Amino acid sequence: METSHRDIFAVGECVQHNGICYGLVAPLIEQGKVLAATITGNKGPKYQGSVQAAKLKIMGVDVFSAGEIGDKLDGSEVIRYEDPALGIYRKLTLKGGKLVGVILVGDTADSHRYMDWLRTAKDLVPLRRQLLFPAPTEDTGIDVAQMADGETVCGCMGVTKGTIIQAIHEKGVNTLAQLKECTRASTGCGSCAGLCQSLLKAVVPEFEEEVKRTICKCIPVAEDQLREILRSQQLKSVQEVLEIYGNGIGCEICKPALSYMLDMLWCGDHDEDRSARFINDRVHANIQKDGTFSVVPRIRGGVTSPDELRRIADVADKYRVPMVKITGSQRIDLLGVKKADLPKIWADLGMPSGQAYTKGVRMVKTCVGTDFCRFGVQDSTSAGIEMERRFENLFTPHKVKMGAVGCPRNCAEATVKDIGLIGQEGSWQVVVGGAAGKKVRKADLLVTVETTEQALDAAALFFQYYRESANYLERTYDFVERIGIEKVRKETVYAPDAAKQGLLERLRKSKERSSDAWLERDSPRHPTQFVQIKPLEEVFA
Amino acid sequence: MREAKAWIRIARSHDIPLREGRAVKVGNLEIAIFNLGDRFLAVDNRCPHKGGPLADGIVSGAAVVCPLHAWKLSLETGEGLNTGCASSCVKTFRTRVEHGVIFLELSGDLLKAQESSGHELPVMCVEPGGIAIANGSRPAT
Numbered sequence: 001m002e003t004s005h006r007d008i009f010a011v012g013e014c015v016q017h018n019g020i021c022y023g024l025v026a027p028l029i030e031q032g033k034v035l036a037a038t039i040t041g042n043k044g045p046k047y048q049g050s051v052q053a054a055k056l057k058i059m060g061v062d063v064f065s066a067g068e069i070g071d072k073l074d075g076s077e078v079i080r081y082e083d084p085a086l087g088i089y090r091k092l093t094l095k096g097g098k099l100v101g102v103i104l105v106g107d108t109a110d111s112h113r114y115m116d117w118l119r120t121a122k123d124l125v126p127l128r129r130q131l132l133f134p135a136p137t138e139d140t141g142i143d144v145a146q147m148a149d150g151e152t153v154c155g156c157m158g159v160t161k162g163t164i165i166q167a168i169h170e171k172g173v174n175t176l177a178q179l180k181e182c183t184r185a186s187t188g189c190g191s192c193a194g195l196c197q198s199l200l201k202a203v204v205p206e207f208e209e210e211v212k213r214t215i216c217k218c219i220p221v222a223e224d225q226l227r228e229i230l231r232s233q234q235l236k237s238v239q240e241v242l243e244i245y246g247n248g249i250g251c252e253i254c255k256p257a258l259s260y261m262l263d264m265l266w267c268g269d270h271d272e273d274r275s276a277r278f279i280n281d282r283v284h285a286n287i288q289k290d291g292t293f294s295v296v297p298r299i300r301g302g303v304t305s306p307d308e309l310r311r312i313a314d315v316a317d318k319y320r321v322p323m324v325k326i327t328g329s330q331r332i333d334l335l336g337v338k339k340a341d342l343p344k345i346w347a348d349l350g351m352p353s354g355q356a357y358t359k360g361v362r363m364v365k366t367c368v369g370t371d372f373c374r375f376g377v378q379d380s381t382s383a384g385i386e387m388e389r390r391f392e393n394l395f396t397p398h399k400v401k402m403g404a405v406g407c408p409r410n411c412a413e414a415t416v417k418d419i420g421l422i423g424q425e426g427s428w429q430v431v432v433g434g435a436a437g438k439k440v441r442k443a444d445l446l447v448t449v450e451t452t453e454q455a456l457d458a459a460a461l462f463f464q465y466y467r468e469s470a471n472y473l474e475r476t477y478d479f480v481e482r483i484g485i486e487k488v489r490k491e492t493v494y495a496p497d498a499a500k501q502g503l504l505e506r507l508r509k510s511k512e513r514s515s516d517a518w519l520e521r522d523s524p525r526h527p528t529q530f531v532q533i534k535p536l537e538e539v540f541a
Numbered sequence: 542m543r544e545a546k547a548w549i550r551i552a553r554s555h556d557i558p559l560r561e562g563r564a565v566k567v568g569n570l571e572i573a574i575f576n577l578g579d580r581f582l583a584v585d586n587r588c589p590h591k592g593g594p595l596a597d598g599i600v601s602g603a604a605v606v607c608p609l610h611a612w613k614l615s616l617e618t619g620e621g622l623n624t625g626c627a628s629s630c631v632k633t634f635r636t637r638v639e640h641g642v643i644f645l646e647l648s649g650d651l652l653k654a655q656e657s658s659g660h661e662l663p664v665m666c667v668e669p670g671g672i673a674i675a676n677g678s679r680p681a682t
Binding site: 249250251252255256274275276277278279282287289290291526527528531532533534535536537 | 549550551552553556557558559560561563564565566567591592593594597598599600601602606608609611613642
């Protein structure tokens with residue numbers, strides 16, 4: 001790894017070693033190991049060159065190649081196997097009873113076996129009958145059982161089967177994510193992920209396979225991958241996405257999911273298609289079991305006024321609303337409203353939509369904070385109202401309910417909210433991922449800060465991070481558990497400044513383009529949006 | 542007995558946005574009409590499961606998904622696609638479009654039932670501004 005200059009060492013693609021320039025990650029890591037030994041004065045064996053291997057997917061076909069793959073090798077013999085119907089091709093090149101090259105097309109599951117033979121220059125004479133396919137074992141399902149402990153599973157990171165088994169037994173690893181963290185296996189090119197999963201499955205009884213989450217079968221692309229595709233391909237309409245990457249039809253699951261994704265990715269500057277939205281998001285009210293709707297106006301922080309209450313009461317009278325109910329979120333719900341009455345009710349209320357019908361920003365529940373409470377040490381009421389104002393009208397992967405409390409007595413239950421602000425003497429705790437619904441979960445501490453502005457900023461970072469990274473219909477409590485609060489902190493409040501600015505800037509843009517959905521009472525998206533059409537002819541006059 | 546059938550002018554094609562449905566009241570029947578781009582399909586606007594308003598459902602190909610409990614019904618055959626529900630689970634109606642007007646075919650027994658029941662339910666009408674109002678007061682409950 002030394003160069004002509006004694007103070008300069010080199011590894012990787014800029015280096016030619018014995019006439020070969022290595023462009024892959026595995027040789028680079030082998031070179032790195034030699035380099036590390038050299039510069040720390042622990043010179044070990046010299047770098048002898050690497051066995052080159054590539055595992056790719058070309059036009060949907062798995063391809064693997066390693067070692068010498070040219071046809072004209074002196075004294076070499078070639079073993080070929082071909083099954084065009086199955087789309088499988090294998091070619092092994094042997095020299096002196098040892099494997100020197102291999103090509104696999106269509107099925108690359110055995111690549112690790114051949115890599116091991118190549119690396120260790122294994123004497124294959126006794127295995128002559130099992131070159132193309134391993135001898136059948138009693139349990140043909142578990143190919144990993146045949147692997148020797150010293151055999152490499154992850155070529156990129158140089159992790160052997162033994163190391164993985166050890167990590168499973170000694171460190172209690174039982175998911176692929178934990179395995180990655182403990183051993184770094186499958187963190188390079190990722191092509192050994194399947195093998196790692198089989199090992200986990202074979203050794204850990206309670207192992208659950210991690211499947212990349214797709215929205216539904218209409219679009220067979222993992223959700224995080226799909227977000228990248230939509231961004232890079234500049235796709236802005238649901239139908240377009242379905243036609244290019246899906247079945248062209250879509251369903252009640254993927255259409256709202258895609259609608260959310262596009263709205264989030266383009267900060268509201270997408271082609272809004274109401275046919276792809278659930279009825280609640282077409283008429284901005286929550287459909288009830290009898291086809292009527294519920295109306296919940298925004299009452300920020302749960303603070304209202306006699307005037308607002310009078311208007312609500314008048315509306316309830318005028319439209320004969322069958323039920324008026326105080327919700328669990330410090331708001332008022334008018335239940336049993338007809339679709340056609342919605343725009344008129346919104347106008348009479350003169351209050352903005354509380355978004356109680358959508359996967360979006362619901363509310364901030366607050367306590368009376370320092371205004372009246374003897375114990376309050378932070379003005380949670382103002383902080384909560386301000387937080388609601390900053391995030392309202394935005395869509396989220398699932399509903400977002402928040403809380404702000406003026407002291408740790410936690411009267412407004414901020415510790416079981418998606419985002420909570422907990423006031424303490426001289427500081428705020430910002431907590432995330434709490435739940436008191438289908439699941440009950442105490443929120444994790446994101447950060448403790450001194451000022452209200454810092455607390456709102458921290459909440460904004462988490463809010464936007466959740467919007468951008470969670471799967472559709474994934475509540476914050478599942479999201480935070482899946483990602484891990486440590487990583488959430490690193491990607492939000494402890495992220496590099498540029499990353500934080502990016503999150504806040506995209507949130508600002510989305511917010512700028514958002515508006516109170518109930519303003520559609522004056523300018524409906526479609527003339528019959530809230531209307532039941534009357535037949536053109538009176539049939540039974 | 543002669544099977545009476547009648548084509549009635551039910552709505553204008555531009556009343557129904559692409560891949561959405563709208564409900565139209567015909568006497569005491571409520572019919573959901575869907576715009577599939579190349580054609581309009583019509584079914585009874587009550588989900589056979591719990592009576593959900595199908596016109597408010599999300600369209601998936603030539604099917605609609607009820608907004609209440611996600612029963613998926615074929616708009617062509619009325620068949621339940623994700624339920625044990627047999628074919629003609631929900632009643633379908635034939636439609637045709639002429640000069641931007643959607644016609645709906647009503648069969649004899651339905652017409653008869655209509656005549657006897659009259660039109661007691663409130664009829665909605667469209668104001669010039671596009672917002673609907675009920676012309677009658679809400680029936681007492």
